[in-house]
């Protein structure tokens with residue numbers, strides 16, 4: 001029987017927004033804390049507030065890797081926090097921040113398990129698999145998956161190894177904004193790509209079953225970007241796009257994967273500055289309840 005008082009999670013704040021073009025996601029964790037995050041978990045979680053400077057001055061503005069020094073400052077600390085969670089036998093949960101923080105979350109699981117032993121389920125409206133060369137914008141939140149696959153320049157290195165994940169163990173779900181070069185990278189790397197349309201056609205149930213059977217016994221890092229949900233249902237994020245999955249559909253996918261058992265989790269790109277009435281925050285809390 002589960003001990004309701006046993007500590008199970010380490011909730012880690014990863015406050016960075018400059019890996020994206022939109023200000024605000026760096027406040028997601030503090031907004032959730034102000035509204036009952038600690039109470040939701042009770043004694044089952046420890047909390048790791050971000051320590052130290054949140055932003056650095058970009059001494060050499062880098063158009064190819066925008067916000068590089070701040071992105072890496074936050075990722076280096078997130079790596080250590082997530083690593084500590086794994087070493088203490090907890091499930092670390094990274095609350096971003098923009099999606100650049102997935103670089104360190106994936107690296108922490110990989111460095112404690114071995115790249116061969118992990119799979120990533122990436123629920124996102126984008127594929128986030130641009131390299132520094134293929135990116136049209138230079139925003140690092142569009143690159144964490146190519147970084148994990150070892151395709152990015154050394155400025156983005158994090159953790160002990162260059163390659164943290166193999167493409168055949170990467171499952172992207174719900175993408176609907178995909179650059180042509182990203183399709184090519186997915187194909188070359190053997191990535192399993194289920195677009196939003198694929199999910200609508202096949203059904204969330206079948207897609208999730210396929211993914212879990214492909215993953216087998218590997219450890220799962222689940223990375224959830226709120227922009228996988230249609231913009232009409234979850235507008236508090238940097239890219240509000242139509243054609244997304246319904247909240248109910250995304251909730252069902254996350255539920256099934258969490259029930260199977262995950263080793264770590266990201267929740268990213270929630271922007272509380274765009275959520276005046278708190279209705280999207282309530283949706284996030286519904287998702288966080290799945291961890292109870």
Ligand SMILES: [Mn+2]
Nearest residue numbers: 099124128225
């Ligand atoms: Mn993303």
